[in-house]
Amino acid sequence: MFSKTCEYAIKAVLYIATQSLNNTRVKIGDVAENTGSPEAFTAKILSTLTKHNMLHSLKGPYGGFEIEEKKMKQIKISEIVYAIDGDAIYNGCGLGLDKCNALKPCPMHDKFVKIRSELKKMLETTTIHELATKIKTGKSILIR
Numbered sequence: 001m002f003s004k005t006c007e008y009a010i011k012a013v014l015y016i017a018t019q020s021l022n023n024t025r026v027k028i029g030d031v032a033e034n035t036g037s038p039e040a041f042t043a044k045i046l047s048t049l050t051k052h053n054m055l056h057s058l059k060g061p062y063g064g065f066e067i068e069e070k071k072m073k074q075i076k077i078s079e080i081v082y083a084i085d086g087d088a089i090y091n092g093c094g095l096g097l098d099k100c101n102a103l104k105p106c107p108m109h110d111k112f113v114k115i116r117s118e119l120k121k122m123l124e125t126t127t128i129h130e131l132a133t134k135i136k137t138g139k140s141i142l143i144r
Contacts, residue, residue: 006084009045011035013080014142016055016065017072017132025064034143052083072129081123090120
């Protein structure tokens with residue numbers, strides 16, 4: 001459903017958020033290790049998310065990545081998806097057909113439109129804080 005890059009980005013943000021709830025900044029290597037993402041790839045993802053003002057980055061020996069709790073409560077998962085993948089998840093054919101549309105639908109078109117709409121609603125109403133809190137309290141897991 002999400003691109004691999006987007007999966008890594010969501011996991012990275014959630015990991016950083018859980019650590020930020022403990023007032024801890026995290027280094028790229030720590031994020032990579034705890035999300036299963038290659039370190040160089042993680043650096044690129046975190047750079048993109050920092051440019052989109054989702055993460056705060058501090059350089060130096062006491063630096064790292066963090067997210068203010070106030071910001072966690074504002075940022076929706078859809079913003080991460082859009083920063084990494086654009087709106088591709090909301091468009092296109094469920095079967096990958098180029099010419100599928102409302103006038104010439106594939107066999108799954110109508111059902112897929114409904115699912116995509118529900119997915120969009122869920123991503124636009126779910127905050128980083130909501131998911132990070134579930135991880136921190138043990139109600140959810142982030143690491144396989």
